[in-house]
Amino acid sequence: MHDHDTSERLASYADVLAGELPDTWTSSHLPPDAKDDLAELAARIWDLDLVAASLAEHPLRQAAVLSRPDGAQLVVLERHDERDSFLVAAVAPRALPDEAYRGVSEPNGIALADDPFLGAEQVAGDLLVRYDSALAQVRDNALGGIQPSQPDRLVLTWQPDGSIATAPVGDSAGAVLEANGFIQDPHSGIYRLGTDDTRAQARALRAIGPQLDALGIGTALQHPAGRTSPTSAPAPATPAPVGARTPAARHR
Template sequence: MHDHEESERLASYADVLAGELPGTWTSTYHPPGHTDDLHELTSRAWDMDLVAESLALHPLQHAAVLTRQDGAQLVVVDRHDGRDGLLVAALAPRSLPDEAYRGVGEPNGLALGDDPFVSAQQIASGLLPRYDTALARVRLHAAGVRPSQPDRVVLTWQPDGSLAASPVGKVAAAVLAANGFVEDQPDGIYRLSGDDTFAQARAVRETGQALKAQGIDTALQHPSGRIAPTSTHPTVAPATPVPAAPTASARRSP
């Protein structure tokens, strides 16, 4: 039978974490008996390290979920290595297809001590940056935006006529911003409106020239079959296919 004190400890610990992490977070406790919820949390744990190992050996009896205002989630679970504290892992989004996870490494979780204030700092400096980076990449994949290489920025046509780009460095990001692309937080995608196609074509041309001056190539991608404005053709090249990788569901399995 599950210890009531352990339930109180985990729920209270998670409440403190929610109040100490950067941004706005809420905490939800999933008690023993919520079998379906606990099974789903196990399947969504985005980890291939110590948390995955622990979940494989010790099925969840209870858990706490921390949810950020933008939908990002962490799960806090018991630690079974004889030490005080708990374990925390990122949760993979429910809504994204397995294909979106191809080529994206797991933002592996952390072992936490018994001080939730110190643990919040460890999560903020360690797990959250990895999680936000992984989230941005899978959302880019799900949106059909092919990730850029260090020396190339890929511009992807969207169904609404806008362009999306996923720069990998500060130089590319600065060039995009200077030419009318707006960063879409928290995904990290830079978008250029298609409301004015002439202005859009000019911005793409000038962006390509500015990136080329920095030694960065530009490529256009047409996932919907849309034909790009002809004025952009001299400054950009077609995107090359990205090799397929194993699905995320296989990698996320403990």
């Protein structure tokens, strides 16, 4: 089969596959001339079995990438054997540190049926289940010392570099954080407030408390050992009394 024919078939197969998977997926094709993108993609293919063995003999010359809004990605690639079908593998998020992957089993890829509708059933019932589980593990690992928040309580944690990180629950808290200078990592979901200006950092901490309080969300600020807040930051408040409107003690 000519390269052009293979490219068209790969792109068409991936388009149908994306449309049949649960949730929302989009498909994009990387042609042979996208060498840098293909090299970067090959380095992130999360597989130590079937797909890794194939790539060891046949370097990635083209691929179709399926992407989900939360940052999850799958790659569809040529099979290079007597079967007229494709392989599919998970892609490791580029934004997470290597340490987050320690102890997490690779969600190894699978060979797909010739029919993309059957292929979608294979992916949804096998690879996608293992991939989502592995993603949840590495994202949890990436949180490090960040204590998970609750719907009614946002936990902010000082980081070793002086930044502040938090993993809010729900869009309301996230909107308040973004309005006050926090930047969200699209892959891990973690919001961080940098250290370029400690006065601005302190102002942001003062501002988000009342704004979250108005939404019925309490706040707490964790100080790991040896870490202190900027001198201009407000002193910790006393716990809210029972029956107070704030649903949790707030420390800012």
